[in-house]
Amino acid sequence: MLGKKNICFIGAGQMANAVVGGILRNGLVDASNISMVDPHEGPRDYVRRTYKGIKTAPSPTNVLPLADIAVLAVKPNIAPQVMHSIKGLLKPKGVLVLSVMAGVTIDDLEEALDGNIHRIIRTMPNANVTVAAGCVGYAMGNNTDEIDEGIVRKIFDSLGVCAKVTEGQMAGITGLSGSGPAFVASFIEALSDAGVKNGLPRDLAKTFAVNTVLGTAKLIQERDLSTLQVKEMVCSPGGTTIAGIEALEKNGLRYATMSAVTAAAEKSILMSMKKL
DSSP states (O other): OOTTOOEEEEOOSHHHHHHHHHHHHTTSSOGGGEEEEOSSHHHHHHHHHHSTTOEEESSSTTTGGGOSEEEEOSOGGGHHHHHHHHGGGSOTTOOEEEEOOTTOOHHHHHHHHTTTTSEEEEEEEOGGGGGTOEEEEEEEOTTOOHHHHHHHHHHHGGGEEEEEOOGGGHHHHIIIIISHHHHHHHHHHHHHHHHHHTTOOHHHHHHHHHHHHHHHHHHHHHTTOOHHHHHHHHOOTTSHHHHHHHHHHHTTHHHHHHHHHHHHHHHHHHHHTSOO
């Protein structure tokens, strides 16, 4: 579906592997058209064992110049040196650059990689893309077009929910869905601990906590219900659930959740202020 385009991943961690998995599952390109660069032998060895035909390299020197699409999947703390090291290796005629680095803005990417030549799209996938149930927000750079957007949709639609947003909304995406899995995991952990406190074995408490969250999300999604409707379905007048809801409100669950998302979003903005 992407023809014979060559795709080079800079970084071979979990996020890069999730994207590669989606590309191969959907037959977008052959494995032989994909290369993955990582300075560490461990990730390269994992790629070789998991995906037959993908090229791996410790350095982008010999593989990036062949790429039509470059996917930047490194930690933001090493983004500056990575940007400087790859700029001269990109095809002079211009390539599509997809970034999955948190806190690195389109402006910074275009400045570091020459956005007048290369087409930059910033994406924010969350950890759940590793099980094809993630959220991916993407913002288009100044030199991109509908064809580029079609490519990013083909790549990320297979990994969960994918939506176009503005650069100004990326901090909110980072706080909500980027950091969200950790917040939800913390809530599941608290539910599980509460089950243990009330006499349940740990394994059973964890299983019921996880499936309660999964089932509630499925109920909302498949029946197109609001969260309020679900709450009203479960709460009966003077019953057990409304007593629990009162305890949540008294202890500030709603405010704590909003504060957590906002704190993560604000941290993303602070990170983006560091120039590449």
